[in-house]
Amino acid sequence: MADIHAAEPTRRDFLYVATGAFAAIGAAAAVWPLIDQMNPDASVLAMASIELDIGSVPLGQEITVKWRGKPVFVRHRTEEEIKEADAVDITELRDPQTDDARLMKGPDGKLEKEWLILIGICTHLGCVPLAYKGEYDGYFCPCHGSVYDTSGRIRKGPAPLNLAVPPYEFLSATKIKIG
């Protein structure tokens, strides 16, 4: 081996680097299936959306349904709760969002102010908050004390974000499709 480290790159240098690079790409390609197998599989992803009759939820009450393994809150809000949610100065919020931006339009094109649909998972560490608890009349998370208002917005405690709104639409005045 006379002169591998010549100042001028040789053919051999090129072959070393090219072989090494090829082996590295090959190894990475072999590792990827081992990592990706842990991601949600086809059967999990295939879980369909759900349709829900909300006509049976009385005013001032809430039901919890399961969607993609997660709890979804369907809350029939009272006049008072809607007022409370509207009256908030959003510049004071940790995750500023108007109440209207968290609702959907009904089949008649009007915003359905009475219906609040939320993913019932605290944005702190994933516990299920308790409805009609806490000082803002919305939700209180028993794990670490996050408090949400009647629009599901974070008001107090360690959670960084508002309760998420799942993708949903009104099929009729009393029927929604989540997902």
Place this chain on the structure above:
Amino acid sequence: MSGNSTYTPSNGFTRWMDSRLPIIRLGHDTAVSYPVPKNLNYWWTFGGILTFMLVVQIITGVVLAMHYVPTTALAFASVEHIMRDVNYGWVLRYTHANGASMFFVAVYIHMFRGLYYGSYKAPREILWILGCLIYLLMMATAFFGYVLPWGQMSFWGATVITNLFGAIPFVGQSVATWLWGGFAIGDPTLNRFFSLHYLFPFLIFGVVVLHIWALHVSGQNNPVGVEVKNKDQDTVPFTPYATVKDAFGLSVFLILFAYFVFFAPNSLGDVENYTIAHPLKTPLHIVPEWYLLPFYAILRAVPSKLGGVILMFGSIAVLFILPWLDTSKVRSARFRPLFKQIFWLHLAVCIALGWCGGMMPDHVLFSVGSIDFTVTYFARILSFYYFFHFLVLFPLLGLIERPKPVPESIAASVLGGRAAPAKA
């Protein structure tokens, strides 16, 4: 494992073996002729106790895995099946569950022993870091194991811990989904946690081998923290001296272990975990097992999600750099009057943090006027001290403290004035 071997094969077979696979020599050098400081006290028996506990956990675990079913539909029932139907299933499961707690009792004593006597200092930095790594692996293993019975605490504990990763900026949610194999904790999560719970003890075993190897290179620290200067005067052979002392320490420890297994098998667990997991209903008060409570308290003390997660992992990460934070040249707290005081203060802070971790965060301890002093505020003060202790007091104390005179040698400290002068 290292150093000069004193082993001489005594017969034809051992001579034949020795020139092919010197495994008898390895065993002899490691566990028979290995020199141990003659002044070791009973706090030094916990290394052996921990090795024993690792073996107990692996054996009972392998047996339990023969009866356990890792699916959300059957996990809870299969644990009850083990308790009621499987021959001696109850004693195997109670041994395994309480064994985890005993393992942590022993590891905490072992770690605080190391802190008190300065066992993390040069030349034992790698030994200490390997120990921290074992501790980290133990916590991961215990967490995976606690999820398996699929009770309420299993489910919600797993939810809280896996959501910690959701705090990572940008990729957090993808990482959480990847860990779950779905959009919430479910069947894929339970199955992979079972697989990892089976794997991790063997990783621990591997690191334990490295830990013991490193120990046998630098030699053991001892209560006076003075290195061995003269092998004949300062040390005794591992067998019989350390072997018998370890065996006695282990026997006493096993009495405590047996008390929990046979008389109070559920006293360290949470009753909530005898309720099957319900994904839509969070228990009112989620608490981890007792050995993780101090870290849980730090997590909850910070009013920011990412900040809490960083401080919680930071409280363990700081242990890894301890050898370089301590500026004192004296190892043992026996000769460090100020360090001795902050050692006990720190121990008290860790216990108090553990207490905070088990309480409701907004529980009011006392009120001054209209201001309520809650558990959260108390945990904040304690968390602050935890980091202040390692990051400020450790470097500072070495500079301002005047240590007491350190004995000339181990032999001199044991024999007082009667020691013959060491011939180095």
